[in-house]
Structures are given as C-alpha cells and as structure tokens.
Amino acid sequence: MKYMILTYASQHDYDGMAGRGTDQPAWSPEEFAAMGAFMEAFNTELVEAGELVETRALAAPVHTRRLGAQHGVAFVTDGPYAETQEVLAGYWIVECDSFDRATEIAGRLAACPAPEQVTANAYADVRPIMESAAEITY
C-alpha cells in the first residue's frame, strides 16, 4: 500500500528557515544544519528500507500561482496565501505494509530538530493513496 505523509508550514515559517525574522525569530545556522542532517538521515533510512517512493520539499508559499475562475472569468493569482496561513510544505510517498507502519514513519518526524516555536505546534498528516481508477469510480 502507498501512503502520503504531508507536512505544513506558513510563509513566516519559511522566512524563519531562510534566515529572516518575522513574528518568529530566524533559524540559526546550527538549527538549519541540524534539520538538514536529520532529513538526510531520515530519507536515507527510508531508501534503504525500500519504503521510499518519492519525497519533495515545496518552495515557499509566496511562490504559489493559483489558477481559477470567478463568475466565469478566469484568473491567475501570485502568492494567494496569507503570511501566517499554513499550507503544504513537503511530502513523502511511502510504500509499506500497513497504515500503522506509515503512521510510525510519520511519527519519527517529531524528532526532527527545529527551534522551539516550530516544534511546539508541528504536525503531519498520513493519507492512503488510491492505487487505481477502480478506487475512485462507483
């Protein structure tokens, strides 16, 4: 079974990581390096266990382009999110034996080193991935 693990962050969280203080302080070089080292080890372990399908980090929310329509008129908006709104920041697709195993993997992200204001309210979601068209049709 495949599962997607999703993590979230606001533009302010991204700014902090990029070394720019907002309503929260900027990450120090050591804090930033510690997170990088953790993620590298975490991903390597998943690769070696044969459980990683794909993982990506997304660029800051400010780089988002939103396409849509309003009253039948198409629009494109750059950076549609508020500075403090939490949006998708990164994902892992894992292939493993059970939902519980995927949850266990996601749970290990809690150990990722980060400044206190970040870890205090961090969370991740785990969602099963539909494997075939049969699962989305009636």
Next chain:
Amino acid sequence: MSGTDLESLLRELAPQVLGAVVRRYGNFDIAEDAVQEAMLAAATQWPSEGAPDNPKGWLITVAARRLTDLLRSEQSRRRREDTVARWELPTRQPEPANSPADSDDTLILLFMCCHPALSPSSQLALTLRAVGGLTTAEVARAFLVAEGTMTRRITRAKQQIKHSGIPFRLPASEERAERLATVLHVLYLIFTEGYAATAGPRLHRIELSTEAIRLTRMVHKALPDDGEVAGLLALMLLTDARTAARTTAAGELVPLAEQDRSLWNSDDIAEGVALITSALPRGTVGPYQLQAAIAAIHDEAQSTQQTDWPQIKALYELLLQTSDNPMVALNHAVAVAMADGPAAGLERVQTLAKEKQLAEDHRLYAVRAHLLEMTGDTPGAREAYLAAARRATNLPQQRYLNRQAARLDDADNDSDKSALWLIN
C-alpha cells in the same frame, strides 16, 4: 586488494567490458544487464577468492555467459508469446585483431548513452550506469528517487536505444562534433547536479561531481587533442577545487570574496590551470575553455581585489558571442563593475532587467544588491538583497541573501566585506 581499490578497478573496467561484449554480440540493452551481473559476481567473489590474473578477460567471459542465458530465456519467453525469435545466440567468435582501443569503446558507449533521442534525465541516468558502472540503486540515490523509478527510467532509455537501431560504432565524422557537444553537456549536467542541488537544504552532492570528473577524464584520455574536452575537465577541476571553502561547517554559503583561499585544493588548481593553458593556444576556443580560463584567473588570484578583472571581462565578452545564456550576461555585468566601477555594472544590470528571462530571477537582484552596496547605497542594497531572497527557492541561497540584508541592517560600515555571491 582493498574494497576501494576493487571498486575503482571494476568501475574503470565497466565501460571497456560492456564495449567488448556489445561489439561482439550486439544487444546493448541485455548486454548492459549482463555486465552489471558480472561486476556483481566479481565484487562478491574476488575479495575471498582473489582477483584473476586477467580481470577484464574474466569479466568479459562471465558477462558473455550471462548474456547467453539472458538471451535464451528472452527467446523462450518470446516463443511462448508466439513471436518469432529474432536474435542470434552468441556463437560467433570474438572479433580478432584490429580490435579498437578500450578508450574508443568508452567513447562509443558515451555517444550511445547521450543519444539525442533520449531525454536529458535518461541520458544522465544511463551514462552513470553503463559508462560509470554505478548500480541502479546508486544512481537512484544520487538523484533522490526510488530505485523502481530509476529502473524504469533506465529500462526505457535502453529500449529507445534498441529500437533506434544505433550501430555500435563512433558516429560518422560529420555528425561527431555535434554528438560530442551533447556528451560534454551531459557530463557537465552530472557535475552541476552534484555541485548544487536545485532544492532542499543540502548543497553538495559530492559523489556526482567526483563521478563527472572521472568520466570526463576518460573522455580526455580518448580525445587528448580536443580543446573543449580539456576545457570541460579543467572547468570541473577549477570549480571543484573551491568546494571545501564554499560552505561553512554548518552548511552556510560563503561567497568567493570571503572564502578562505587556503582551503582551495592546490593540486586540482594546478592540474586545471595546466590543462587550460595547453588547450587555449591549440585552436578554436569554445565555451568550456573560456569558462575554464575565467575559473583559472579566480583560482590563481590571492584575493578579489587582486583578481585580473579586465581579463575576466574580456573573456566574458568572448563567451557572450558563443552563447545567449542570460547568466553569462549577468556575470559579465559583475566583471564590468569590478573592472570599470559599479556604476558601469549597474547600467548593464538595468539593461538585463528588461529581458524577460532575467526580470524575475533572484540572481539579477543579488547582483544589483551587491553593486548598489559598492556604490554606497546601503538602503537600496538592503532592499535588493531582500528582493533577491524572496525570489530564490534554494534555502541556503535564501539564507545567504537574508544574512546580507541583515548585515546592512546592523551597520552602514564594513562595505568591503560585500559579497560576490554570483561567481562563487
């Protein structure tokens, strides 16, 4: 023989063995699998049983035997699928005499793997596996994708080569120059992929840049008189020489002007300078040679102040004639500023900002910030550093740019320490 020695011997022999097997039996796609299996057998047997007297002959024999097995099972599978088996089993004797040099086989393989029909990502992956002798798992790890994904990418690339019917020989001389340019570009991409990952916190992927240098060395050995091959190898060595100084222990970017030059690798610099010095006078000077010449001037200078900027400016002007790459134009603007003063450089940047390709690029803002700082316009520089940081997507680069803005927050002095980030 130590594990590392064995590994480098096998990796060195990999393209020669594959070349010999394909030359005799054809079937590039299956031969490539057979050679990987032969290498695996060697890696498990030789440490305990000792390496054979003729390692290459051993590998060819084992790979040929494995190829026979693979072809047989493929044929019977095809018969079961009610398809006429098309392939001859390898009963032919190896081609005698005038067997070409090993370095030619390596070249032919590179030309195959970098065939223009393949997508760049397939060219990279196949080159690393078939010529570099890396396993699929290793290639997958270098590109941070799952092994299954990489297996499919490589299999598809091999299928495309098979269906295209490319013969196993060097391309005809009239198309060789163009094909060699593709090969060099693929090697350059492997190098830059290793040098700066486009996303994520980690900046160096050392294994890939080392591998690119090793492969380019092989091409240089096969074509010692080609100036662009020598130029590319020199460029890689002269760039790689600065790796240790390019980031702090915590992984933060250090711009060229602030790098501790005692950390630069003097052996690599000496080799790169020698290569480019002997290549330049030999004939037509291509873009790799020009870039290597620029890198050599930086690497030989004691400091940014003592760098021969008029010379660098002149080299960028030559480079601009061979390429419409906007980054070349931006680097040229930096050189103009250093040679003729920041106002002249800013004028170039203004012109470039009107071009669509660069208008929203963080590097344009970073250069503008740096040049504004040189003119003493601290608030303008600070604003431009922040604008650059907002536009960058690579976190280490963002951190660097925000650090520059914060530095200008703290003090209006110390403007000497300004940063030549771009040509880092």
